Every structure is written in structure tokens, then in C-alpha cells.
Amino acid sequence: MKEHDLTLGEELRRQGISRRSFMKFCAGVASSMAIPAAMVPAMADSLAQARRQSVIMMAYQECTGCLESLTRSFAPTVENLIFNFVSLDFQHTLQAAAGDQAIEAIETAMEENWGKYLLLVDGSIPLKDDGIYSVSHGQSHLDSLRELAEGAAAIVSIGTCASFGGVGAAKPNPTGAVGVDEIITDKPILNVPGCPPMPEVMTGVLTSFLAFGALPEVDRLKRPKAFFADTIHDRCYRRAFYDQGKFAYSFDDEGARKGWCLYPLGCKGPITHNACATLKFNQGVSWPIQSGHGCIGCSEPDFWDKEGFYKPLSAGQWGTAEGIAAAAAAGVALGAASAVMSRRNQDKISGGK
Amino acid sequence: MSLKDIAVRLDSGPGPGSPETTGLAVALLREVADHLLTVSRGGDRQVVELTNLPLSDGDVQLLVEKLGRGEVEARISAAGPTEVFETAFPGVWWVKYLGEDDRVITQQLEIGTVPMILEAHQEDIQASARQFPSMFDELDPNQH
Numbered sequence: 001m002k003e004h005d006l007t008l009g010e011e012l013r014r015q016g017i018s019r020r021s022f023m024k025f026c027a028g029v030a031s032s033m034a035i036p037a038a039m040v041p042a043m044a045d046s047l048a049q050a051r052r053q054s055v056i057m058m059a060y061q062e063c064t065g066c067l068e069s070l071t072r073s074f075a076p077t078v079e080n081l082i083f084n085f086v087s088l089d090f091q092h093t094l095q096a097a098a099g100d101q102a103i104e105a106i107e108t109a110m111e112e113n114w115g116k117y118l119l120l121v122d123g124s125i126p127l128k129d130d131g132i133y134s135v136s137h138g139q140s141h142l143d144s145l146r147e148l149a150e151g152a153a154a155i156v157s158i159g160t161c162a163s164f165g166g167v168g169a170a171k172p173n174p175t176g177a178v179g180v181d182e183i184i185t186d187k188p189i190l191n192v193p194g195c196p197p198m199p200e201v202m203t204g205v206l207t208s209f210l211a212f213g214a215l216p217e218v219d220r221l222k223r224p225k226a227f228f229a230d231t232i233h234d235r236c237y238r239r240a241f242y243d244q245g246k247f248a249y250s251f252d253d254e255g256a257r258k259g260w261c262l263y264p265l266g267c268k269g270p271i272t273h274n275a276c277a278t279l280k281f282n283q284g285v286s287w288p289i290q291s292g293h294g295c296i297g298c299s300e301p302d303f304w305d306k307e308g309f310y311k312p313l314s315a316g317q318w319g320t321a322e323g324i325a326a327a328a329a330a331g332v333a334l335g336a337a338s339a340v341m342s343r344r345n346q347d348k349i350s351g352g353k
Numbered sequence: 354m355s356l357k358d359i360a361v362r363l364d365s366g367p368g369p370g371s372p373e374t375t376g377l378a379v380a381l382l383r384e385v386a387d388h389l390l391t392v393s394r395g396g397d398r399q400v401v402e403l404t405n406l407p408l409s410d411g412d413v414q415l416l417v418e419k420l421g422r423g424e425v426e427a428r429i430s431a432a433g434p435t436e437v438f439e440t441a442f443p444g445v446w447w448v449k450y451l452g453e454d455d456r457v458i459t460q461q462l463e464i465g466t467v468p469m470i471l472e473a474h475q476e477d478i479q480a481s482a483r484q485f486p487s488m489f490d491e492l493d494p495n496q497h
């Protein structure tokens with residue numbers, strides 16, 4: 001219990017991690033979130049004051065790919081510390097407890113942190129037939145989500161399934177699966193879509209929640225703007241070829257060998273918002289387009305059902321006017337509220353420098 | 354054999370990997386000049402983030418040439434290495450934060466007296482002030 005009272009700064013000192021290391025971690029996060037570098041010392045100060053945050057992570061209709069991705073992050077030493085600092089009160093794949101004991105762990109965490117815990121969700125939630133297609137410990141995931149959401153300070157949907165329904169919701173969607181925000185409408189919700197989502201985004205979201213006490217500013221689909229504002233195409237290193245009209249038309253033609261633009265091979269980069277073009281995967285080793293395959297649009301709603309990964313955008317169903325309008329309407333209300341919160345906090349922080 | 358041994362060559366246009374300059378480097382140098390003026394008048398430390406800019410190899414080369422190398426060079430071991438050098442212009446520092454695998458996490462130009470990562474921070478100084486006296490317990494009393 002005593003450990004729970006330490007601030008992050010005190011915990012760092014206790015573990016012998018220097019302020020220098022911590023500053024470096026903050027510089028890395030700030031750079032990935034486009035937070036001005038001059039704000040790093042203020043961010044570090046505020047983060048050092050943070051107290052342990054209770055986190056409950058629920059896995060619903062999912063494949064565990066999201067968790068696999070999240071456990072591989074970019075600056076292991078300090079980052080692990082931040083992840084260890086939050087008190088992950090429930091995550092069924094990572095924890096030792098099972099069965100009744102595990103359920104008890106959730107109940108205790110909920111009770112002790114009612115109104116304050118951060119709820120992380122991966123996987124979609126089936127609605128059909130009262131949600132009986134996805135059940136743990138005799139409770140449907142639909143009921144579980146409703147119950148847990150009630151006491152949460154905020155919810156982060158991890159991966160495309162929790163954000164938009166994803167694979168579970170792909171046609172013909174036999175279980176009636178949806179994303180979290182189609183069920184919960186009265187809490188701040190942030191989506192970190194991606195199949196899989198990028199660990200750096202999760203680090204950024206968690207760090208800014210700890211440092212600024214609020215979720216970062218989001219776009220119309222509730223995605224953090226710091227990572228999802230640009231399209232893949234905006235940041236693609238093959239963009240110069242697109243602009244010059246130099247394309248690959250098959251995966252083994254001259255254009256492909258020369259690393260030209262993959263648009264004719266179905267690249268969805270121009271309408272896909274994600275950060276892999278700059279952050280890359282596997283600790284910066286590479287990313288899909290660098291390995292010669294077009295973007296499949298994994299961080300956008302319904303990417304499975306857009307009539308083929310290899311059809312050029314101009315021939316496909318992406319970016320229809322209705323789709324864009326519907327998505328815009330769904331994401332506005334809460335998004336705006338947390339955006340205001342985050343801006344206010346940023347002002348506070350830069351003003352306090 | 355590892356992935357790195359397989360040679361891959363991409364013919365790029367302007368942008369990362371290209372020898373041509375894009376104009377970004379000159380814009381950055383002007384920004385540094387402004388910051389230097391601010392700091393020379395006693396203003397706060399200024400930081401220019403290089404990582405998220407689509408600098409071409411040519412741009413980076415231009416920055417390296419124009420900024421040059423100065424008197425100080427340092428390597429810091431804290432959460433992986435960090436490389437720092439002062440450019441030929443005192444007060445303009447090149448700071449490269451690397452991961453444990455030597456991959457660049459962020460790269461910045463810092464304009465100020467001493468880069469943030471080189472300074473000893475108050476929290477760490479306080480901790481060492483607390484710890485330091487314990488060495489006297491271990492020292493042979495006859496040597497006092």
C-alpha cells in the first residue's frame with residue numbers, strides 16, 4: 001500500500017533512475033507527440049508529481065495482437081518504469097490470478113478507485129442476442145463493459161476492434177460486434193486504432209494522461225491528433241515518386257524494385273491516418289511501405305470491408321462522402337470536451353514554465 | 354546472416370535519403386540564428402527538433418557543414434547513450450538521443466549554455482548529497 005503513495009519522481013529516485021534518464025524519456029515522448037521540445041522540462045516536472053494511476057485493462061472479442069504490440073515499446077528502461085508505475089490492476093493475459101481470484105481483483109480495483117481508474121479495452125463487443133457471443137466468467141462483455149465504464153475516469157480503446165469494431169465487425173458481422181463508443185456515450189473515450197496499434201502511441205497517451213491529467217486532443221474519430229493528424233501519404237518517404245508520377249504496377253516490376261509509389265497496387269496511404277510512416281514498427285526497424293507493400297488502412301473504420309487491399313483507391317470504396325460525414329458526426333461531442341481539457345492543461349504547463 | 358546484410362538500394366527523389374537539399378536546412382539555420390540572438394540577450398534555452406522534419410540527406414549534410422564542430426564533445430549513458438557536441442558556434446549544441454540499440458530516438462539543436470542532458474539536475478544532486486556521507490562510515494578511522 002505504501003508504494004501507492006509515492007509520486008513517479010519518488011519512485012524513480014527509489015529505483016536509482018536519474019533525472020537525466022527521465023528527461024531523455026520525456027524528450028522522446030515529446031518528440032513523438034510533437035509537443036514543443038522547450039516544454040520538456042515542464043512536462044518532466046509535472047510527470048514527476050504524478051501519483052500511481054489505477055488501470056484496468058479488459059480483453060473482449062480480440063486476438064491478443066494488440067497486447068503483443070503494446071509490450072514492445074521504444075525506450076525500454078524508463079518506459080517500463082512508467083508502465084510499472086501505473087497499477088495495472090487487471091489484465092487477464094498478463095496476471096497470474098485466474099478465475100474467481102481474477103474477478104476479485106477487478107472488484108477490489110473498482111471499489112478502491114471508483115471514478116478514477118483508467119479503463120483500457122481491446123477487442124470489439126458483440127451486441128447481438130444480448131451479447132452472448134463473447135462471455136467471460138459467466139458475464140457478457142457487453143454487461144462487463146457497461147459496469148466497468150460507469151466507474152472509469154476515462155476509457156482508451158486499444159486497436160481497431162475496440163475503436164471501430166474491426167475484424168469482429170467485418171461482414172457479415174455474425175455477432176453484431178461494435179466498438180466501445182457505440183455503447184458508452186457518457187465518458188471521455190480515446191481511440192488508438194491500428195491493427196496492431198503502435199506502442200509509442202499508447203506510451204504517449206498514458207504519459208500525457210499522467211502528466212496533464214487528461215487525455216490528449218483528439219480528431220473526429222477520437223484518435224489523438226498528435227499521432228493521427230497526418231495521413232500516411234503526408235509522411236510517406238515514397239511521396240516524391242507519387243508527385244513525379246513514378247509508380248510500381250506490379251510487385252516485381254522495375255518501379256517496385258526502385259521503390260516507387262505503390263498507389264496503383266492498392267496503397268490506402270492517402271486516406272489513412274496513422275503514425276507508422278514516422279515512428280515505424282519494431283522499435284523503428286521498418287514499416288509496411290518500406291518493406292514494399294501498400295498501406296491497407298488498418299487504423300480506419302471498416303478497413304476489412306473496403307473491397308480489396310490491392311485495388312487502387314480510385315477504383316475502391318474508400319472515402320465516400322457518406323462515410324466521412326457519418327464518422328464526423330459520431331466523433332464530435334466528447335472529442336471536443338477532451339480537446340478543450342488538453343489545451344487548457346497545455347496552457348497551464350507552458351505558462352508554469 | 355542478418356537482415357542488415359541484405360543490400361537494399363532505393364533511388365529516391367528529394368526527401369529522406371536524397372543528396373539534394375530541400376530548402377529546409379537553410380530555414381532551420383535562420384531559426385537557429387534567431388534563437389542564438391534570444392539566448393545571447395539572456396533568454397531561455399531554445400530547442401529545435403530535427404526528428405520529425407522530412408530532412409533529406411543533403412539537408413543534414415548542409416547543417417553539419419555549416420554548423421561545424423566546436424570545443425566540446427560528450428557521450429552520456431542514461432537510458433541508453435546520448436551524443437552531444439558543441440558546434441563551431443558556442444552555445445549551439447547538437448544533441449542526439451539514442452536508444453539502447455544505438456537507434457536515434459530524437460535529434461535536436463539546443464541553444465543555451467549547457468544542454469539539458471549534460472546538466473546535473475537538482476533532484477540527483479540532492480540524492481547524492483544525502484548518500485555521500487555514507488562513505489565516511491566505511492573509511493578507516495585512522496586515516497581521518
Ligand code: SF4
Pocket residue numbers: 232233234236237238239240242260261262263267268269270289294295
Ligand atoms: S506509397 Fe502510398 S502513401 Fe506512399 S506516396 Fe504512394 S500512395 Fe502515398
Ligand code: SF4
Pocket residue numbers: 194195232272273274276277287288289294295296297298299
Ligand atoms: S502502413 Fe497502413 S495498414 Fe500498414 S500499419 Fe501503417 S497504417 Fe496500418
